[in-house]
Amino acid sequence: MIFLYHSLFSNELKLLKAYYICAMNEGSQPTVCVIGGGAAGFFGAITCAEYIRDAQVIILEQTQTVLNKVKISGGGRCNVTHACFEPKELVQFYPRGQKELLGPFFKFQPKDIFDWFEYRGVELKTEKDNRVFPVSNQSSTIIDCLVESAKANNVKIWNQTKITDLFQDKNNKWHLRTGNGHNIIADAVLVATGSSPYIWEVLGKFHEIVEPVPSLFTFNIQHVILSDLQGITIPHVEINIDGHKLQTEGPLLITHWGLSGPAILKMSAWGARLFHAMDYRFSIHVNWTGLKTNEVERILMKQKIDQPKKQIVNSPLFDIPSRLWKNLLNYTKIDTSTLWSQLDDYQLQRLKMILTRCTFKVNGKSTFKDEFVTAGGVVLEEVDFRTMESKKMKNLYFAGEVLDIDALTGGFNFQAAWTTGYLAGIAIANRFE
Numbered sequence: 001m002i003f004l005y006h007s008l009f010s011n012e013l014k015l016l017k018a019y020y021i022c023a024m025n026e027g028s029q030p031t032v033c034v035i036g037g038g039a040a041g042f043f044g045a046i047t048c049a050e051y052i053r054d055a056q057v058i059i060l061e062q063t064q065t066v067l068n069k070v071k072i073s074g075g076g077r078c079n080v081t082h083a084c085f086e087p088k089e090l091v092q093f094y095p096r097g098q099k100e101l102l103g104p105f106f107k108f109q110p111k112d113i114f115d116w117f118e119y120r121g122v123e124l125k126t127e128k129d130n131r132v133f134p135v136s137n138q139s140s141t142i143i144d145c146l147v148e149s150a151k152a153n154n155v156k157i158w159n160q161t162k163i164t165d166l167f168q169d170k171n172n173k174w175h176l177r178t179g180n181g182h183n184i185i186a187d188a189v190l191v192a193t194g195s196s197p198y199i200w201e202v203l204g205k206f207h208e209i210v211e212p213v214p215s216l217f218t219f220n221i222q223h224v225i226l227s228d229l230q231g232i233t234i235p236h237v238e239i240n241i242d243g244h245k246l247q248t249e250g251p252l253l254i255t256h257w258g259l260s261g262p263a264i265l266k267m268s269a270w271g272a273r274l275f276h277a278m279d280y281r282f283s284i285h286v287n288w289t290g291l292k293t294n295e296v297e298r299i300l301m302k303q304k305i306d307q308p309k310k311q312i313v314n315s316p317l318f319d320i321p322s323r324l325w326k327n328l329l330n331y332t333k334i335d336t337s338t339l340w341s342q343l344d345d346y347q348l349q350r351l352k353m354i355l356t357r358c359t360f361k362v363n364g365k366s367t368f369k370d371e372f373v374t375a376g377g378v379v380l381e382e383v384d385f386r387t388m389e390s391k392k393m394k395n396l397y398f399a400g401e402v403l404d405i406d407a408l409t410g411g412f413n414f415q416a417a418w419t420t421g422y423l424a425g426i427a428i429a430n431r432f433e
């Protein structure tokens with residue numbers, strides 16, 4: 001039973017007049033407080049409550065509603081996970097957390113998410129690109145399932161309860177202070193606050209926090225080659241950064257403001273810290289063909305021999321859309337009436353260069369509205385990834401984006417939240433069983 005009482009709290013005078021919401025019970029039931037009603041918090045709370053039925057598990061959520069990011073995720077469809085069932089392959093999608101998540105993925109991975117939701121009546125489907133969604137195509141299906149599972153296991157959900165501070169007493173009990181002056185006492189705390197700068201500041205007294213920076217964004221570029229091409233997709237490009245080893249490949253999308261698409265989003269994730277340090281001003285090289293330079297040269301020469309009478313402008317190569325092909329030719333000053341047979345060595349070299357190393361100056365970033373995350377958070381070396389417990393503070397656990405973990409777009413970020421939430425829930429249950 002949860003009740004309120006006034007109490008003195010010896011080591012914090014300013015709390016003298018505060019209410020305590022004492023979550024301790026008359027019996028020996030442990031109280032587990034989960035800070036944050038997002039994907040990781042719900043998964044941790046439900047798992048914990050399923051494993052120790054007599055525990056009191058409470059989700060403390062600062063806003064009026066829970067699972068707000070799940071709701072808007074995947075364009076309202078919720079890209080729940082990614083159909084990649086080999087942990088060693090799966091971790092390759094995590095620029096931060098790659099090493100640490102390997103063990104956890106051997107314990108709880110996308111296959112388990114299929115089972116978890118299907119056991120609770122939610123069917124999932126895998127799309128061509130291996131992203132996984134509910135068959136309903138509605139994120140509300142996932143939300144309803146999580147909320148109902150929480151209720152079925154007597155997990156309490158306290159909305160509009162912002163945690164503003166936490167500390168541990170000498171008996172290892174945790175004291176959580178709420179924004180409206182209440183204090184909650186718990187045996188264990190799972191911090192699942194996502195990318196909350198406020199909580200990172202509070203946690204700074206126990207843990208090192210890696211500076212948070214945005215990940216998964218698009219590049220702002222103004223360039224004549226890209227003008228009037230918004231909406232065009234190039235199926236396979238390769239992107240490099242000037243002076244760095246970073247390289248990504250995949251489809252590229254030209255937008256009103258610059259470049260987007262999987263190749264750019266991957267680059268933004270792998271280079272999140274680097275780009276932040278450069279104030280999002282740097283140069284990139286796009287290889288529109290995705291092929292090696294000598295292979296491109298060979299294909300151009302062959303075209304010259306095979307199609308001598310064709311106009312270059314009318315015979316785009318390498319799956320490059322014709323409007324982009326035309327812009328590239330204009331940029332290299334190859335006249336639109338030129339035939340393949342008329343292409344001289346100098347022009348051929350210029351064409352090869354623009355196709356394989358087309359340089360753009362990036363000047364800022366834009367939000368990728370379908371999915372974005374924060375790189376940074378609780379430093380991973382200070383967390384035991386077998387249990388998700390802090391190595392510094394007993395009975396303090398972490399799950400989800402509050403950790404310095406983030407992934408590429410495609411369902412991997414939720415998978416990290418489910419896996420770490422699950423492991424934390426099991427570990428807390430084991431501790432108090």
Ligand SMILES: Cc1cc2nc3c(=O)[nH]c(=O)nc-3n(C[C@H](O)[C@H](O)[C@H](O)COP(=O)(O)OP(=O)(O)OC[C@H]3O[C@@H](n4cnc5c(N)ncnc54)[C@H](O)[C@@H]3O)c2cc1C
Pocket residue numbers: 035036037038039040041060061062063066067068069070072073074075078079080081161162163164192193194195196198199369370371372373399400401402410411412413414415417
């Ligand atoms: C637009 C968008 C779309 C996305 N789509 C996808 C997708 O399709 N697939 C995918 O894998 N990932 C997606 N992501 C990323 C994914 O949403 C996050 O990685 C995931 O939500 C992280 O879960 P979490 O539980 O750690 O944090 P969150 O979901 O952010 O939940 C944290 C919760 O803690 C609460 N909180 C914070 N501080 C306090 C406090 N002091 N006291 C009490 N409560 C607090 C917050 O209000 C919030 O409800 C998307 C992200 C965005 C922004």
